[in-house]
Amino acid sequence: MLEREDILKLAKLSRLKIADADMESISGHLGKMLQHMDALRALDLSQVEPMTGVEEGITVLREDIPQSSFTHEQAFANAPSVENGHFVIPKVIGG
Helix, strand or coil: CCCHHHHHHHHHHCCCCCCHHHHHHHHHHHHHHHHHHHHHHCCCCCCCCCCCCCCCCCCCCCCCCCCCCCCHHHHHCCCCCEECCEECCCCCCCC
């Protein structure tokens, strides 16, 4: 399990607030994640070829064909708030 100070530091870096009542549960979950990472780190991958992506080979792309889309009026029709031609949303991250 992680120490309280470590969890509080991670929370601060992540801009999260953690209630004292949740501290023990979060510590347990983070501890399990770290154990999983340790298990992955212990695997012998010396015989595994490095990969740059999940798909090897040539990626076949479709032709770029223009298609009709919504007008601005249609796109903004159900928006709760529009200002100067842009969607207005509430601020979600303090700072």
